[in-house]
Amino acid sequence: MNQPRHHVVIGIVGSKLDAGLGEKRWNHWRPSVALCQYDDLLVERFELLHHAHDRKLAEVLKADIESVSPETTVRLHELPIRDPWDFEEVFGVLYQFARNTKFKTDDEDYLIHITTGSHVQQICLFLLAESRHLPGKLLQTSPPNPHRKDDEPYSIIDLDLSRYDALATRFAQEHQAGLTFLKSGIETRNKEFNQLIERIERVAIATTAPLLLTGPTGAGKSHLARKIYELKRQREQVRGEFVECNCATLRGDQAMSALFGHVKGAFTGATNARGGLLKGADGGVLFLDEIGELGSDEQAMLLRAIEEKRFLPVGADKETSSDFQLLAGTNRDLAAAVAAGHFRDDLLARINLWTFRLPGLAQRREDIEPNLDYELERYATRTGQKVTINKEARQQFVRFAESPEAIWSANFRDLNAAVTRMATLAASGRITVDDVAEETTRLRSSWTQSAPTDGSEILSAILSDEQLANIDLFDRAQLATVIRICRASESLSIAGRQLFAVSRLAKAQPNDADRLRKYLARFGLTFEQIRE
Structure with missing residues (x-):
């Protein structure tokens, strides 16, 4: 009792x-x-x-x-x-x-x-x-x-x-609205991507700590960063502006001035004082894309600005302050950059608290169709011309886009360019099968021209010269493709599903991960070794 x-x-x-x-x-x-x-x-x-x-x-x-x-x-x-x-x-x-x-x-x-x-x-x-x-x-x-x-x-x-049903329902609705907003209203179907966005939404509204967005070029890091800012602005968590900078464009002495500002007369040509990007983001969000391209001096100044919210403009003898949240983006392996001496380990430790890797379009093939509709809507907003795509043309484009033949090397930039070209050339505002056939031919050609003739550059990073010399040119090209896909995939299963997308359909119980593991073992490689 x-x-x-x-x-x-x-x-x-x-x-x-x-x-x-x-x-x-x-x-x-x-x-x-x-x-x-x-x-x-x-x-x-x-x-x-x-x-x-x-x-x-x-x-x-x-x-x-x-x-x-x-x-x-x-x-x-x-x-x-x-x-x-x-x-x-x-x-x-x-x-x-x-x-x-x-x-x-x-x-x-x-x-x-x-x-x-x-x-x-x-x-x-x-x-x-x-x-x-x-x-x-x-x-x-x-x-x-x-x-x-x-x-x-x-x-x-x-x-x-x-325990409070009405409150729980309200919070659930608000949470779902945040997810939809971060995805720009696109009904994405990829389970891993949806889970990623859910985690980003939870973290973004709960912290002002730096967020690091990684992933290949064109995966949507800049777009997502702006959406995070707009979501925080809606929730009244920030009142300042969204300031964006691609660090790859900052070179030489101008880099320090662009980021941290300068006083009048700080250097030749400094006829007026400049606030700088960090000051412009005071009370808001600063997005530094390709942060791995910053020089060592800029990295040191940025670290102090993140930790103390204070920094010294070029030529100034008095510090200034700026309270901003940092969002950083990169397509580089920053850990490898630290090992090579190109990136500060203390800065990486500071911005690596919350890291989210965005998958490339080739890893989200089931999301291509809803993104096709989104790109058509963007085209209509941008040009004022509404363009549709007929049923047969849609099926033909989606079939090609979701097949292993479509590399999508530039990710969403490739998709945006493809839709823009088809919409521009569409007669009477309707994309036809002929328009799709012309575009798919163009995409195949561009990807073939940009693809390396063999995989020596990729393979030499993980195989010795002696191992490489014993692999046929045919096998090199095949193995290099496998390695590229493995590096862009979060797991062995995801990489296997993409590599065996056609042959797996003929199997009652496909085991893509096992097939890929055995293939790599032929060359003395493992998935974990390739990812490292």
Whole structure:
């Protein structure tokens, strides 16, 4: 038979609401005493916190509570708080009280009384309950209302919001709206990509720490960075501007000036002062694409600006400040750049807290059709001309786009260019089978011309000269393609599905990962080795 659980109240003496030392004190409502007089709320123990100057009042309350509720044990705790309105001091003291208390959650239910105490103290109790440092529910009491006999004298608030259906539904709708917004309204079908966007949405609205977006060129890093900013702006988490810079365009002495600004006369040609990109992003978001291209001096200055929100403009003798959130993008392996001495390890450690790798279009082939519609909508917005694609043409383009034949080496830039060309050449605003055939021929030709004739450059990075010399030219080209796809894939299974997209359809139980693993083993390679 289960033993009944005990109610334990944690509360602070209210110097005004609980006041009263003479007999007249019984003539008015005192919250700390009243909550021990409710027939349906049996308080086994009351942990009563008080300030040094309220010690006498606390002792009176202890005696009064034990007189009206003999089954309640009152324990007094003096708080070393000098200023009950100083948030930092109050939180620190209450936090220490919570840390020093041994809670028996298996046997006792804790109620945190938030009716008494200063507003700052009430807020601190709420935060400690929300963080589970005080493992209980909130308890709020109110004086009796002679005009409303049905009023509840107290209410218990459970901070587990999943228990509140209406709130849970509202949060779910807001969460889904955020996901849809980050995907520009595109109903993407790739499971791994959808999970990635869900994680990005959760992190983006919960932190101001740097976010690092990696992935191949054209995977959509810049577009996603702007969407993250716009989402944070909608949620009123930032008020400043979105400032974007491709670090690959910053060269020489102008790089420091562009990023950190300069004072008038700092160098030849500096006829006016310049605020710089970091200052322009004050209160907003700074997106540094291709951050791996920054020089060593710029990296050092950027690290300090991220950590301290302060930096020194070129030629200045006084620092300036800028409070921005950094989003960084790169298609380079920054860990390898650190090993090679081209990138600072401390800067990478600072921006690598939240890293998200965007897959290339070839790894999201099921998302090509919804992105086709999106690109047509973008074309209409950009040109003012609505262009459609007939059913046969759509099927032909999607069939080609999703096949292994379509390399999509430039990712979404290839897709955008393809749709733009077809839409521009479409007669009467409708893309036909002939338009698709012309475009697919053009894409095949461009990919063939840009593809390397053999895989020597890729293979030489992981195979010795002796190993390479023993591989036929035919096998080199094939192996190089396999390695490129493995490097762009998050797992062995994903790479296998792409490489065996046609032959796997003829198998009742395709095991793409095993086939790929055995193929790589022929050359003494593993998927993990290739990814490293």
